[in-house]
Amino acid sequence: MPRKRTFNLRVHLEETGENFRVRGCRSDMKIGELKSKLELITAIPTTFQRLYYFDEGEMPDNVTLKFNGVISGGKIRMKTWSQDGWKNLFRAAALGNIQELLSLGATKFSDYSNPNLRGMSAEQRAAWIAERSFVALLITSHRGHINAVKFLLMNGADMNTRTADGHSALHMAVSGGRGQCINHLLQRGADIQGTDNKGQTVLDLARVTGHKENFGKILLFQWARRTANLKPPNPIQRTGLFAHQMYDSTLKTWQVGTHKKVYMATLLKTPESQHASGPTPTKPKAGSSKAQKTTQS
Numbered sequence: 001m002p003r004k005r006t007f008n009l010r011v012h013l014e015e016t017g018e019n020f021r022v023r024g025c026r027s028d029m030k031i032g033e034l035k036s037k038l039e040l041i042t043a044i045p046t047t048f049q050r051l052y053y054f055d056e057g058e059m060p061d062n063v064t065l066k067f068n069g070v071i072s073g074g075k076i077r078m079k080t081w082s083q084d085g086w087k088n089l090f091r092a093a094a095l096g097n098i099q100e101l102l103s104l105g106a107t108k109f110s111d112y113s114n115p116n117l118r119g120m121s122a123e124q125r126a127a128w129i130a131e132r133s134f135v136a137l138l139i140t141s142h143r144g145h146i147n148a149v150k151f152l153l154m155n156g157a158d159m160n161t162r163t164a165d166g167h168s169a170l171h172m173a174v175s176g177g178r179g180q181c182i183n184h185l186l187q188r189g190a191d192i193q194g195t196d197n198k199g200q201t202v203l204d205l206a207r208v209t210g211h212k213e214n215f216g217k218i219l220l221f222q223w224a225r226r227t228a229n230l231k232p233p234n235p236i237q238r239t240g241l242f243a244h245q246m247y248d249s250t251l252k253t254w255q256v257g258t259h260k261k262v263y264m265a266t267l268l269k270t271p272e273s274q275h276a277s278g279p280t281p282t283k284p285k286a287g288s289s290k291a292q293k294t295t296q297s
Helices: 031-042 083-095 098-103 122-143 146-154 169-176 179-187 202-209 212-226 257-269 271-277 289-296
Strands: 007-013 018-025 050-052 075-079
Touching (some): 031 169, 098 146, 122 179, 179 212, 202 212
Antiparallel strands (some): 007 018
16 A cells, blocks of 8 residues: 655744644644644643634644645644633743743642632642643643753642643653753653553654654663662572682683692592593503503513
8 A cells, every 4th residue: 555645734833933843744634633743742732722724713623634725834823722821821831931830820839810710629729730730841841941840840740640642741851852851850750651642652752753862861761760679690609610610711820830730620620520531541650560561562
Protein backbone atom coordinates (compact mmCIF):
# COMPACT_ATOMS: atom_id res chain seq x y z
CA MET A 1 0.00 0.00 0.00
CA PRO A 2 1.50 3.36 -1.01
CA ARG A 3 2.26 5.79 1.80
CA LYS A 4 -0.14 8.68 2.12
CA ARG A 5 1.31 12.04 1.25
CA THR A 6 2.05 14.23 4.25
CA PHE A 7 2.58 17.96 4.56
CA ASN A 8 3.39 20.65 7.09
CA LEU A 9 1.14 23.22 8.71
CA ARG A 10 1.76 26.40 10.67
CA VAL A 11 -0.04 27.12 13.91
CA HIS A 12 -0.31 30.52 15.57
CA LEU A 13 -1.12 30.52 19.29
CA GLU A 14 -3.00 33.79 19.71
CA GLU A 15 -2.78 33.97 23.52
CA THR A 16 1.02 34.05 23.51
CA GLY A 17 1.83 35.23 19.98
CA GLU A 18 3.96 32.11 19.38
CA ASN A 19 4.19 30.24 16.08
CA PHE A 20 4.72 26.50 15.69
CA ARG A 21 5.25 24.09 12.81
CA VAL A 22 3.34 20.82 12.59
CA ARG A 23 4.90 18.07 10.46
CA GLY A 24 3.37 14.86 9.14
CA CYS A 25 -0.17 16.10 8.54
CA ARG A 26 -2.52 14.30 6.13
CA SER A 27 -5.60 15.44 4.27
CA ASP A 28 -7.65 12.71 5.99
CA MET A 29 -6.34 13.64 9.46
CA LYS A 30 -9.16 14.59 11.79
CA ILE A 31 -9.01 17.76 13.85
CA GLY A 32 -9.01 15.69 17.04
CA GLU A 33 -5.83 13.93 15.88
CA LEU A 34 -4.26 17.25 14.99
CA LYS A 35 -5.01 18.53 18.48
CA SER A 36 -3.19 15.53 19.97
CA LYS A 37 -0.09 16.42 17.94
CA LEU A 38 -0.42 20.04 18.97
CA GLU A 39 -0.55 19.12 22.66
CA LEU A 40 3.10 18.06 22.54
CA ILE A 41 4.11 20.86 20.18
CA THR A 42 2.47 23.73 22.10
CA ALA A 43 2.01 22.18 25.60
CA ILE A 44 -1.64 23.30 25.52
CA PRO A 45 -3.86 20.34 26.54
CA THR A 46 -6.33 19.26 23.87
CA THR A 47 -9.25 20.09 26.14
CA PHE A 48 -8.29 23.78 26.03
CA GLN A 49 -7.60 24.05 22.29
CA ARG A 50 -9.90 25.87 19.88
CA LEU A 51 -8.75 25.68 16.24
CA TYR A 52 -9.74 27.99 13.40
CA TYR A 53 -8.74 28.27 9.76
CA PHE A 54 -10.07 31.07 7.51
CA ASP A 55 -13.08 32.24 9.45
CA GLU A 56 -14.19 32.41 13.06
CA GLY A 57 -15.92 29.06 12.90
CA GLU A 58 -14.27 26.54 15.27
CA MET A 59 -13.29 23.31 13.52
CA PRO A 60 -15.01 20.25 15.09
CA ASP A 61 -12.86 17.35 16.27
CA ASN A 62 -14.58 14.71 14.13
CA VAL A 63 -13.99 16.26 10.68
CA THR A 64 -10.87 16.12 8.49
CA LEU A 65 -8.41 18.74 7.37
CA LYS A 66 -9.64 18.22 3.81
CA PHE A 67 -13.23 18.87 4.86
CA ASN A 68 -12.12 22.20 6.35
CA GLY A 69 -10.16 23.10 3.21
CA VAL A 70 -6.80 23.02 5.00
CA ILE A 71 -3.92 22.74 2.52
CA SER A 72 -0.17 22.20 2.75
CA GLY A 73 1.55 25.18 4.38
CA GLY A 74 -1.76 26.52 5.67
CA LYS A 75 -1.88 28.56 8.85
CA ILE A 76 -4.21 27.50 11.64
CA ARG A 77 -5.07 29.78 14.54
CA MET A 78 -5.29 28.35 18.04
CA LYS A 79 -7.31 30.01 20.75
CA THR A 80 -7.87 28.83 24.32
CA TRP A 81 -10.45 29.31 27.03
CA SER A 82 -10.74 32.88 28.17
CA GLN A 83 -12.98 32.20 31.17
CA ASP A 84 -11.55 32.20 34.71
CA GLY A 85 -8.36 33.93 33.57
CA TRP A 86 -7.06 30.94 31.61
CA LYS A 87 -5.91 33.11 28.72
CA ASN A 88 -3.73 35.18 31.05
CA LEU A 89 -2.43 32.06 32.78
CA PHE A 90 -1.30 30.54 29.46
CA ARG A 91 0.56 33.73 28.61
CA ALA A 92 2.22 33.99 32.03
CA ALA A 93 3.34 30.35 31.90
CA ALA A 94 4.75 30.73 28.37
CA LEU A 95 6.79 33.70 29.61
CA GLY A 96 7.77 32.01 32.88
CA ASN A 97 6.37 34.96 34.85
CA ILE A 98 6.24 33.67 38.44
CA GLN A 99 4.58 36.73 39.97
CA GLU A 100 1.79 36.68 37.43
CA LEU A 101 1.27 32.93 37.90
CA LEU A 102 0.98 33.51 41.63
CA SER A 103 -1.69 36.14 41.08
CA LEU A 104 -3.69 33.95 38.67
CA GLY A 105 -4.55 31.07 40.98
CA ALA A 106 -1.69 28.70 40.06
CA THR A 107 -0.94 28.02 43.75
CA LYS A 108 -3.06 27.68 46.89
CA PHE A 109 -1.49 30.89 48.24
CA SER A 110 -2.86 32.97 45.37
CA ASP A 111 -5.33 35.74 46.16
CA TYR A 112 -6.98 35.37 42.73
CA SER A 113 -10.75 35.43 42.93
CA ASN A 114 -13.79 35.55 40.66
CA PRO A 115 -17.51 34.86 41.03
CA ASN A 116 -17.11 31.24 39.93
CA LEU A 117 -14.34 30.58 42.44
CA ARG A 118 -16.16 32.25 45.32
CA GLY A 119 -19.09 29.89 44.87
CA MET A 120 -16.97 26.75 45.21
CA SER A 121 -16.57 24.49 48.22
CA ALA A 122 -13.11 24.01 49.73
CA GLU A 123 -12.75 20.69 47.89
CA GLN A 124 -13.80 22.19 44.56
CA ARG A 125 -11.44 25.11 45.04
CA ALA A 126 -8.50 22.76 45.72
CA ALA A 127 -9.24 20.80 42.52
CA TRP A 128 -9.58 24.05 40.54
CA ILE A 129 -6.17 25.31 41.75
CA ALA A 130 -4.54 21.91 41.16
CA GLU A 131 -5.64 21.95 37.51
CA ARG A 132 -4.29 25.46 36.94
CA SER A 133 -1.04 24.60 38.66
CA PHE A 134 -0.65 21.46 36.53
CA VAL A 135 -1.33 23.26 33.23
CA ALA A 136 1.14 26.00 34.18
CA LEU A 137 3.73 23.31 34.94
CA LEU A 138 3.17 21.71 31.52
CA ILE A 139 3.82 24.97 29.70
CA THR A 140 6.79 26.15 31.80
CA SER A 141 8.43 22.72 31.45
CA HIS A 142 7.94 22.81 27.67
CA ARG A 143 9.36 26.36 27.37
CA GLY A 144 12.30 25.62 29.67
CA HIS A 145 11.53 28.11 32.45
CA ILE A 146 13.36 26.18 35.17
CA ASN A 147 12.78 28.74 37.95
CA ALA A 148 9.04 28.73 37.30
CA VAL A 149 9.07 24.92 37.24
CA LYS A 150 10.79 24.83 40.63
CA PHE A 151 8.38 27.42 42.01
CA LEU A 152 5.31 25.48 40.89
CA LEU A 153 6.63 22.17 42.24
CA MET A 154 7.48 23.74 45.60
CA ASN A 155 3.96 25.12 45.79
CA GLY A 156 2.05 21.93 45.18
CA ALA A 157 2.04 21.28 41.42
CA ASP A 158 1.78 17.55 40.69
CA MET A 159 4.36 16.58 38.07
CA ASN A 160 2.81 13.13 37.55
CA THR A 161 -0.68 14.34 36.70
CA ARG A 162 -1.48 13.59 33.06
CA THR A 163 -3.60 15.19 30.38
CA ALA A 164 -6.49 13.38 28.71
CA ASP A 165 -3.94 12.26 26.10
CA GLY A 166 -1.64 10.84 28.79
CA HIS A 167 1.09 13.50 28.87
CA SER A 168 2.87 14.76 31.97
CA ALA A 169 5.25 17.66 32.61
CA LEU A 170 8.17 15.36 31.79
CA HIS A 171 6.67 14.60 28.37
CA MET A 172 6.50 18.33 27.72
CA ALA A 173 10.08 18.97 28.83
CA VAL A 174 11.25 16.14 26.56
CA SER A 175 9.16 17.38 23.65
CA GLY A 176 10.63 20.88 24.04
CA GLY A 177 14.16 19.51 24.48
CA ARG A 178 14.61 21.27 27.83
CA GLY A 179 17.52 19.50 29.55
CA GLN A 180 17.43 21.46 32.82
CA CYS A 181 13.74 20.84 33.31
CA ILE A 182 14.18 17.14 32.45
CA ASN A 183 16.93 16.82 35.06
CA HIS A 184 14.91 18.55 37.76
CA LEU A 185 11.75 16.55 37.11
CA LEU A 186 13.68 13.27 37.13
CA GLN A 187 15.44 14.18 40.37
CA ARG A 188 12.08 14.99 41.95
CA GLY A 189 10.77 11.53 41.02
CA ALA A 190 8.88 12.07 37.77
CA ASP A 191 7.32 8.91 36.35
CA ILE A 192 9.23 7.59 33.31
CA GLN A 193 7.50 4.22 33.00
CA GLY A 194 3.95 5.01 31.95
CA THR A 195 2.74 5.39 28.37
CA ASP A 196 0.51 7.96 26.72
CA ASN A 197 -2.65 7.11 24.77
CA LYS A 198 -0.54 6.13 21.75
CA GLY A 199 1.56 3.72 23.80
CA GLN A 200 4.64 5.96 23.80
CA THR A 201 6.91 6.16 26.82
CA VAL A 202 8.97 9.21 27.72
CA LEU A 203 11.98 7.37 26.30
CA ASP A 204 10.17 6.81 22.99
CA LEU A 205 9.33 10.49 22.81
CA ALA A 206 12.93 11.47 23.56
CA ARG A 207 14.07 9.24 20.70
CA VAL A 208 11.78 10.74 18.06
CA THR A 209 12.39 14.37 19.05
CA GLY A 210 16.02 14.08 17.95
CA HIS A 211 17.66 15.41 21.13
CA LYS A 212 20.28 12.68 21.61
CA GLU A 213 21.64 14.10 24.86
CA ASN A 214 18.19 13.99 26.46
CA PHE A 215 17.56 10.47 25.19
CA GLY A 216 20.84 9.31 26.77
CA LYS A 217 20.04 11.18 29.98
CA ILE A 218 16.67 9.47 30.39
CA LEU A 219 18.07 6.07 29.40
CA LEU A 220 20.83 6.27 32.03
CA PHE A 221 18.41 7.48 34.68
CA GLN A 222 16.02 4.64 33.87
CA TRP A 223 18.84 2.10 34.07
CA ALA A 224 20.08 3.52 37.39
CA ARG A 225 16.58 3.34 38.89
CA ARG A 226 16.04 -0.25 37.75
CA THR A 227 19.37 -1.44 39.16
CA ALA A 228 19.26 0.57 42.40
CA ASN A 229 18.02 -2.37 44.50
CA LEU A 230 20.15 -5.07 42.88
CA LYS A 231 22.94 -6.58 44.99
CA PRO A 232 26.16 -7.86 43.40
CA PRO A 233 26.73 -11.63 43.74
CA ASN A 234 28.98 -12.87 46.53
CA PRO A 235 32.61 -12.98 45.44
CA ILE A 236 34.05 -16.43 44.72
CA GLN A 237 36.03 -17.73 47.66
CA ARG A 238 39.74 -18.19 47.12
CA THR A 239 39.47 -21.87 48.09
CA GLY A 240 37.15 -22.44 45.15
CA LEU A 241 39.73 -21.38 42.59
CA PHE A 242 42.19 -23.50 40.65
CA ALA A 243 45.86 -22.83 41.18
CA HIS A 244 46.20 -21.00 37.88
CA GLN A 245 43.29 -18.74 38.96
CA MET A 246 44.93 -17.82 42.27
CA TYR A 247 47.89 -16.24 40.60
CA ASP A 248 48.28 -13.97 37.64
CA SER A 249 51.00 -15.73 35.71
CA THR A 250 51.36 -12.80 33.35
CA LEU A 251 53.09 -10.82 36.10
CA LYS A 252 56.87 -11.00 35.98
CA THR A 253 57.01 -11.66 39.74
CA TRP A 254 55.60 -15.14 39.11
CA GLN A 255 58.17 -15.93 36.41
CA VAL A 256 61.40 -15.63 38.40
CA GLY A 257 62.85 -16.47 41.79
CA THR A 258 60.98 -17.75 44.81
CA HIS A 259 57.60 -16.59 43.48
CA LYS A 260 58.04 -18.85 40.46
CA LYS A 261 58.85 -21.87 42.63
CA VAL A 262 55.78 -21.26 44.85
CA TYR A 263 53.53 -20.80 41.82
CA MET A 264 54.76 -23.97 40.09
CA ALA A 265 54.68 -26.00 43.29
CA THR A 266 51.07 -24.99 43.92
CA LEU A 267 50.10 -25.74 40.35
CA LEU A 268 51.70 -29.22 40.37
CA LYS A 269 50.10 -30.11 43.69
CA THR A 270 46.56 -29.60 42.54
CA PRO A 271 44.60 -32.82 41.88
CA GLU A 272 43.14 -31.49 38.64
CA SER A 273 46.55 -30.81 37.13
CA GLN A 274 47.90 -34.26 38.14
CA HIS A 275 44.82 -35.96 36.75
CA ALA A 276 45.17 -34.15 33.45
CA SER A 277 48.88 -34.82 32.88
CA GLY A 278 49.45 -38.08 34.85
CA PRO A 279 52.30 -38.77 37.26
CA THR A 280 55.50 -36.87 36.64
CA PRO A 281 58.28 -39.30 35.49
CA THR A 282 61.42 -39.40 37.63
CA LYS A 283 64.79 -39.06 35.96
CA PRO A 284 67.35 -41.73 36.99
CA LYS A 285 70.36 -40.41 38.81
CA ALA A 286 73.78 -40.70 37.27
CA GLY A 287 75.75 -43.72 38.59
CA SER A 288 72.71 -45.71 39.62
CA SER A 289 72.19 -49.33 38.53
CA LYS A 290 69.32 -48.30 36.29
CA ALA A 291 71.47 -45.76 34.55
CA GLN A 292 74.31 -48.32 34.02
CA LYS A 293 71.93 -50.93 32.56
CA THR A 294 70.50 -48.39 30.20
CA THR A 295 74.01 -47.40 29.05
CA GLN A 296 75.16 -51.01 28.51
CA SER A 297 72.10 -51.90 26.50
